[in-house]
Amino acid sequence: MKKNEVYKTQIIDLTNMAYGVARIDGLVVFVPNVLPQEEVKIGITKVCKKYAYARLIKIIKPSPDRIEPVCPVADKCGGCQLQHMRYAAQLAYKQRLVQDLMPNQEVRYPLGMEDPYAYRNKAQFPIQIKNNQVFMGFYRVHSNDIVPIQQCAIQDPVINELYAWFQEHLTVSLAQGLRHLYIRYIQSTNQSQIVLIGQYKNDWEQLVKDCVSTFDHVASIVFNQNNRKDNVILGEKYEVLYGKPYILATCFENKVHLHFKSFFQVNSVQMEVLYKQALQAANLDSSMTVIDLYAGTGTIGMMAARYVKQVIGVEIVPEAVENAKENYALNDLYNGSYYCMDASVFAHEMKEKVDVVFVDPPRKGMSEQGIDDIARLNPQRVVYVSCNPKTLARDIKIFEQEGYHCEYVQPVDLFCQTNGIECVAKLEKMD
Numbered sequence: 001m002k003k004n005e006v007y008k009t010q011i012i013d014l015t016n017m018a019y020g021v022a023r024i025d026g027l028v029v030f031v032p033n034v035l036p037q038e039e040v041k042i043g044i045t046k047v048c049k050k051y052a053y054a055r056l057i058k059i060i061k062p063s064p065d066r067i068e069p070v071c072p073v074a075d076k077c078g079g080c081q082l083q084h085m086r087y088a089a090q091l092a093y094k095q096r097l098v099q100d101l102m103p104n105q106e107v108r109y110p111l112g113m114e115d116p117y118a119y120r121n122k123a124q125f126p127i128q129i130k131n132n133q134v135f136m137g138f139y140r141v142h143s144n145d146i147v148p149i150q151q152c153a154i155q156d157p158v159i160n161e162l163y164a165w166f167q168e169h170l171t172v173s174l175a176q177g178l179r180h181l182y183i184r185y186i187q188s189t190n191q192s193q194i195v196l197i198g199q200y201k202n203d204w205e206q207l208v209k210d211c212v213s214t215f216d217h218v219a220s221i222v223f224n225q226n227n228r229k230d231n232v233i234l235g236e237k238y239e240v241l242y243g244k245p246y247i248l249a250t251c252f253e254n255k256v257h258l259h260f261k262s263f264f265q266v267n268s269v270q271m272e273v274l275y276k277q278a279l280q281a282a283n284l285d286s287s288m289t290v291i292d293l294y295a296g297t298g299t300i301g302m303m304a305a306r307y308v309k310q311v312i313g314v315e316i317v318p319e320a321v322e323n324a325k326e327n328y329a330l331n332d333l334y335n336g337s338y339y340c341m342d343a344s345v346f347a348h349e350m351k352e353k354v355d356v357v358f359v360d361p362p363r364k365g366m367s368e369q370g371i372d373d374i375a376r377l378n379p380q381r382v383v384y385v386s387c388n389p390k391t392l393a394r395d396i397k398i399f400e401q402e403g404y405h406c407e408y409v410q411p412v413d414l415f416c417q418t419n420g421i422e423c424v425a426k427l428e429k430m431d
């Protein structure tokens with residue numbers, strides 16, 4: 001097999017990255033933008049020892065699950081991998097994806113959205129100046145090239161509106177030094193926040209005034225300085241140009257101060273579906289002490305705080321911890337204490353009796369030592385919220401070795417049109 005060769009073939013499977021799989025001359029070939037059972041014409045783009053990559057040239061026989069993507073650049077932009085797949089089929093694919101990673105667990109059917117578009121409350125648009133022109137959009141898959149977009153089908157329409165406004169108003173001189181435009185919009189409070197991320201502050205006084213007078217929902221505009229050489233989007237230092245460094249969000253009945261450095265689920269509707277599952281799994285009562293590890297702004301902890309004696313929260317980002325403390329007071333909750341530290345170090349040092357532990361780590365999951373330290377605290381139940389089924393599967397196995405039984409895993413689709421999936425796993429101490 002050689003680069004640029006063309007083949008007619010059948011797609012036999014879909015990987016966890018949503019690449020179609022074909023088998024040609026004993027070699028596995030990965031093809032984006034195709035679906036299982038489709039007959040396709042493909043062109044080879046890269047050949048490795050045991051596998052190859054190809055691009056789709058033509059669909060000869062489409063899958064019954066194929067639909068026309070809503071977005072005209074769906075096959076170029078790296079944001080959505082599944083817009084060409086019927087939503088019901090996306091959910092079935094995600095169920096199988098999670099089940100395949102943990103064949104011995106009861107993986108329930110994913111809870112999906114009624115309208116699986118326009119759900120994202122946060123966008124980070126890269127900005128580049130090329131040939132005296134400003135380019136904004138999303139990165140092309142596996143590249144630093146920007147695909148200019150008019151609007152994004154999975155973003156909240158308000159974010160699309162703000163993005164279009166900045167496309168029009170960010171001139172070459174105003175865009176000098178900028179690396180990203182970060183926009184958050186919270187529908188429940190009708191508040192938006194704009195973060196201009198770049199190497200140095202520019203003369204944005206008029207731009208800020210014009211933006212605020214055009215959109216009454218803009219509650220905060222911030223400059224965030226980032227001179228890093230890597231691809232981490234946010235830098236350390238910031239200066240507030242308008243409003244406060246945080247905006248107001250909600251999670252169920254709780255008000256949430258949300259700093260731009262604090263984590264918040266990108267899908268506000270499905271966030272509540274997910275956390276309701278976490279609450280059900282926790283089976284709380286008023287005598288309990290609960291730990292909220294990887295707590296963010298305290299959203300999960302505050303939900304639990306209404307049912308238990310006390311909540312102890314742990315989070316590593318100082319701004320998020322500050323938010324969490326403010327949020328308890330904001331919601332008249334006085335049974336929560338939050339600490340800014342590494343979750344594993346906290347679990348290692350913790351001495352109090354604990355009944356239920358919520359963990360909601362980043363994609364890399366937990367450390368073996370961290371799980372061992374939680375098990376040593378001997379909670380009756382661990383409710384594991386995860387955005388990465390691969391590390392969840394690994395960590396469930398470690399919890400099982402530590403004497404916990406996984407009752408079920410409930411996937412919740414927070415990332416419609418993409419290959420992402422959130423899960424709640426209920427882990428119960430075995431007698």
Ligand SMILES: C[S@@+](CC[C@H](N)C(=O)[O-])C[C@H]1O[C@@H](n2cnc3c(N)ncnc32)[C@H](O)[C@@H]1O
Binds near residue numbers: 293344
């Ligand atoms: C998936 S988010 C969950 C946040 C929160 N539970 C929520 O639902 O909004 C993971 C959180 O873990 C925090 N984090 C990352 N590494 C950590 C560590 N080693 N110790 C404590 N928190 C950490 C991140 O800052 C982030 O807020």
